[in-house]
Each structure stands twice: as C-alpha cells, then as structure tokens.
Amino acid sequence: MRIGSVSENKDLEKRIAITPDIVKKYTSLGFEVCLSENYGSHLGIKDEQFVEMGVKIYKDEIEILNSSDVIVQLGVLSDDKTSNIKENQTLIGVLNPYNNKDKLEALAKKKINLFSLELLPRITRAQSMDILSSQANLAGYKAVIESFANFEKAVPMMMTAAGTVPAAKVLVVGAGVAGLQAIATAKRMGAIVFATDVRMASKEQVESLGGKFLTVEDAENLETEGGYAKEASDDFKKKQEELLSETLKKIDIIICTALIPGKKAPLIIKDNMVNNMQAGSVIYDLAAIQGGNTAFTEVDKIIEKNGVKIMGESNILNKLPVSASSLYAKNIFNFVDNLFDKESKKLNINLEDEIIEKTLIK
Secondary structure (H helix, E strand, O other): OEEEEOOOOOOOOOOOOOOHHHHHHHHHHOOEEEEEOOOOHHHOOOHHHHHHOOOEEEOOHHHHHHHOOEEEOOOOOOHHHHOOOOOOOEEEEOOOOOOOHHHHHHHHHOOOEEEEHHHOOOOHHHHHHOHHHHHHHHHHHHHHHHHHHOOOOOOOOEEEOOEEEOOOEEEEEOOOHHHHHHHHHHHHOOOEEEEEOOOOOHHHHHHHOOOEEOOOOOOOOOEOOOOOEOOOOHHHHHHHHHHHHHHHHHOOEEEEOOOOOOOOOOOOEOHHHHHOOOOOOEEEEOOHHHOOOEOOOOOOEEEEEOOEEEEEOOOHHHHOHHHHHHHHHHHHHHHHHHHEEOOOOEEOOOOOOHHHHHHEEO
16 A cells, blocks of 8 residues: 655645654555655755655656555645546545535546545544644644734733733634634733633633633524534624624734634624724734634735734644644544554445544545
C-alpha cells in the first residue's frame, strides 16, 4: 500500500498533511510514503529529513497521484490534479462538501473513495481524529494574539505610581472549541472575559475558565444531538441583539467564532452595534470565510468603522502552520489507522463503523 501527498497552493494553504514524525507510524503499518519535492520546505522541513525517515520524494506530482492507494491533503485539489486520481483510490482531507458539491460528486462517480474529516461524528472514539477541534483550538488562540496586537492599549490591569491602567474587556461570541481557547488565552493575558453562546451547556465550560456567561432571558438550548450549534429562532435573535447592544458599549475586544456547519455564518454583530462601540476597539471575526459574524467583515482585510477595527482572514492557521500541520498530520494518521485492516494490509471501508460511514462522501 502506498500513501502520498502533494503540495497545496501555498498562497492559500501553508499546512501539510504528512510530517516527518508521523512517517514512521505509516511505515509501521506497511505503507510506502511518497511526497512531492519541497513538500515541507516552506516550514523549514527539508526533503532530506523525509528521506531519512524512508519517504520517496518525487519531482512529478502526477506520478504520486497516479500510483498512491491513499492520498491525504488539506483541501480539494485543483481540477488538473484531481483528473489524475483513479478508480478505487482514496482521497482524505477537509473536502468541504457544502462548497465543493459538484466537484466531489463527479469524483465519487469515478468510484474514488472520498473522506471529508470535518464530517466526523462527535463520539469518544473519533476524538483523536477530530480535525475541527485540533485546528479550532489553535485558531482561537491565534485570534486573541492577533486582536491584542492590533489593540493599542495594555490588556492586563496595571497599577503604577502614575495611575491605574484598567484591564481590557473581551467578549467571545461562540463557546465551541475555538471560543473556549480564546477565553482561556485572553484570561491568561489578564483580560476580563465575557462569552455568549446559543448552547446552554457552554455556560459551565465558560465559567470554569474564568469567563462570565451572558445569558439571553428564557433562552432555548440550540444544540444538535452531535453537539453543534443550530440556527436560532427570530425571537432568540432579537433578545440576543438587545443583550449585546448594551454589552458592547463597554467591550474593548470581540472574538467571533460562531459557525453553523454547512450554512452561512450567523450575523450577530450588526452595524448599529459596531457604531455604539468605543473607538479603538477591535473585532476579530474567525467566521469571515463563511460570511462573518459581523456586518462589516471582509476576508483578508482590516476594515475600520467609527474607529473600530474589524479583522477577518481566510485562513488564520497559515500564521501557525507548523503547529497546525503537526496536529493535522496526527489526526489524519489516526483516521487512516482506523480505516486500515491490519490482517489483510488493505483499507476496509466498513460502513457499519460510524466514523467511516459519516465521513464517506457518497
């Protein structure tokens, strides 16, 4: 069995799917690992490091795509590359079936096995494969660092002979994995932290990290069986808007993380709310690529409205590619390990396994 990976478009994606420390795990299963030339060079990983671990390096990416039984990537490859994947080959990555529906359907018709790991069920056995959690954790951390870097005041309270500098007040919108890490990071750096989420189960988690949970009166619990947020009713949205409108007048930094799988990000911070914020405040919108949680969010731009900076990036993990790649590569290996039958030394696409059944694009 051969497993391969080719370079992503580095203008869009700096993460890699196979790191040197994970190669040994693949070879211990019996895989031959094939990578394209300069696969990790942009991260300071030389081809020689991969070769020392037993990897075969190819100049021709087409040869890797033609001959690999399993291909692991970050996202969907370009059309000229996917045309080289053949029947019964397996492609694993973050394939984003909601945005790439037609392309993935065409590949599935070619009898290519497609596994999209953002569709993993939230069960205990899948935790080691959960790319959404591992990557969102880093995104939540980095969003705080980036927003604090653009905030032109001190974050922690400082008492000096000249007077006291008050602590910055941070609001985290959405208390999933990214939100909880944002709360923890902001708290460690000395901020006063507030958070809001449509899932009432988040209250205890927020408070355990030292945050204050903002509750909409008579709130409904908007959580799916899989643990994700679902869309709120108009009544809930109105109450949430009223609560936030007052709160935002005293908030310095907002970290937006609210997403609904497969849908446009909910618009939570509206234009009138931004207009009521203090000049010098910062909003970092992690939901930018799915439309944003803020009225003025634009992808890969810093927009200024009434002295408030609104930041949104297409891929914040490009600013932490080494750490993100390390975690992603481990997630991918754990998924392949679950898919691999040790006795036959082949992939076993067992649809009775919930992990395999939920991630397979049919």
